[in-house]
Amino acid sequence: MSHRVCQIKALAGLSVLELYRRKDLIVVFVLCAVILLPLMVFTPFGVSGASRYVNEMALLLVWLFSLVIGLGVSARLFPPEFESRTIYPMLSKPVARGTVLAGKYAGALAASVSALAVFYAAYGLLAGVRQGVWFPAVLVQAFALHIGFLAVVTALGLLGSLVLTPSANLTMMGLTVTGMLFFGQRLSALASAQAWPGRTVLTLLDWFGPHVEFFDLRQRVVHEWPPIGWDVCLAVLAYAAGYAALCLMVAAFAFRKKRF
């Protein structure tokens, strides 16, 4: 294993360990169980057999908590290092700043994806038991695209952690991501309905904003639509990789200029 990979592994391991030691995940799982268990036994109007609403709520919670975990972990990557001054001993080691950034990003992504994998495994088992369909292709695609979503979200959170205060970072990135989830599909239509300067602002947002709605396959999973084409899946994942790389490049520039 090369020296740099070894360093990235050490840095990534730190973020993963932090997520599990802080017990955030346990809280999230308990919360999910508390919300979903009553829904699973609920029979509206005394009629049983409805399952899609449980699936939808479960996936909504998975999305919500993955956003919270992804942004939470990535937004916490640097500020505590600056506050507790652990950035000094870290950077005093023979490690390049770019490697620190890459390691931190890999850690945030690995931590978030590991939590996501547990969520999807639980969802797959739950849906399998209730509906008798075990891990259909559309669920596999949904998981893959959700990783793409986390790749973008953690890159944004990481970038924000270098240029914004933690609370401003969480607020701004949270609003951006949820805003794009809700309105991303309609941005171009909204832009064309506006006069200048609103049109320009919305058009720029449409071009450069993180189109996280691309990664949302909940509708297909919940309503049992067929999977999307694998070419589309790969295109969306390529978009995630490109967007995350762009954020990391800006973050690397900001980190190089950062004064401690």
Added chain:
Amino acid sequence: MEVVKLEHVSKTFGTVKAVNGLTLTVRQGEIFGFLGTNGAGKTTTIKMLLGFFRPDAGQVSVLGQNPGDPAARRAIGFMPETAYYYPYLNVRELLAFYGGLCGMAKADIRRRSAELIARVGLEEAGGRLLRHYSKGMLQRAGIAQALLHDPDLLILDEPLTGLDPLARIRFRDLILDLRRQGKTIFFSSHDLSESELICDRVAILKQGSLVWCGTLGEVAGDGQQNLERIFLKMLGDAPARAVAGEPVGEERP
């Protein structure tokens, strides 16, 4: 051999001149005390030695290399002033993390960690999370991480802060032992009596400028003065001596 070399180094933050034309050298195998009041520019100088930022003017070299280059930091161990290390790790995990950053093999990390944990007296607390450590214990963990990769140059920023008397004695023994092994130690401190006990040479900084640098023998002079009195004299006396044309801000031979 000159391990640390600063030549006419200056650094300004906004309107504040943190370091002003600083020139000094640290030789191999010596314990170099870097003294000054709060805001004198000690930490800024240390950060430049570690390559955290570049000087506005002048040259900095560590072991003959530019400290901004990560490879140059392979031979540097640094312990910051009161770092609150990752509270969710124990000291073994902390050292494993830093060992990974230094590119050490796992077996080496394990061996060195065990050795250093014993040396800084944290064996019994080795499995406890750092959030349960006292300030002095965190300082000891900091010393361990600085020594982990067996560096040639050890830079310590206020290393005695928070240490109890027993830990100070242990620390002193450790520093002296490292010198015996040929390591170079550069440490900033407010603790003049401790500096007097262990330093071969000291430099006194005032408002970013070097006001005095030399061996303790030179400081003691007639044998009547201790470091504390010299320190007070230097800080209070410097402007007057500068007016009189005496060498100020330059290292004495």
Added chain:
Amino acid sequence: MSGQRLQLWLLLVGAGVAVALGRAIPVCFEGRLPQTPGEDVLSLILGDARLELSRALGEKAEEYFHGGVRNLNCTIHSDAVGRGHEGHDAEARGIKEGEPHGAHQHGDEGEHASGHAPGGGLWQWINASVHEQAHRHLEGLQMVEMLPWFWAACRLSAKNTQAYESSAYVLAYELGKPEEGVRLLEDGIRKDPAKPELDFFLGEIYFSKLRDMRRAEACFVSAREKCLPAQRDAARAEELLRLRLRAVFYLGYLAKQRGDLDRVRLCLNEAESLAPQHHTVRDLRVLLEKSGTKNQ
């Protein structure tokens, strides 16, 4: 006693007192408390916003009907009560047992194509590929999937008549549980007695699913009476007029079934006085003609 133990005892006593007061106050001060009896926590917290929330949940159910696709110009039950039977020949089509009463309506019939046109850039292409836009409906027993949202919509606001109607429709016509539909509508009428739609729909279920003509007639009479008050809102007045005409038609039809032709004539007269050109008038005339008697 140690301080800790004393604290524990005080805590337990405090909790006991709180529980006892919670049970005793409503009994001791019945009718004098600020809350209206029967108002639940949701009503108190959400106030008037609950109707909007309820409508949003109703829309969610409609979205489920279309496999999660939004903004399609068709609904499971869009104003079925108000417009469902217009222009229908009662004998031939309108009121056969088990017939959904105009339940699924398209704003633009035959438009079952994609509701979201792809094209117009890469982002739109990806979105159109990822987010399914094809037009599809839940069928039969699959409609059980909509019930949780309808349940929540009804629970949230009794004023959301549409939610009650749609829920009852799914229960009675799609899932074969008319008794559940009846129970729901009766609950809705109890909570919001002013609106005639629920009475009318309840009558339809009694008529077409339970074949209980006596109760059906009582419901249609009730619906007709609730349609009488004058309305300031012209659109609402038009809705009520149409609903009243439909109730009148049903009443006429039931009278004809009993052989009470005088009653049918009264219904016809009422319909003529309300809207002489309306198809209900024609339909009632057809009823009378088929009975071999001409209206004088």
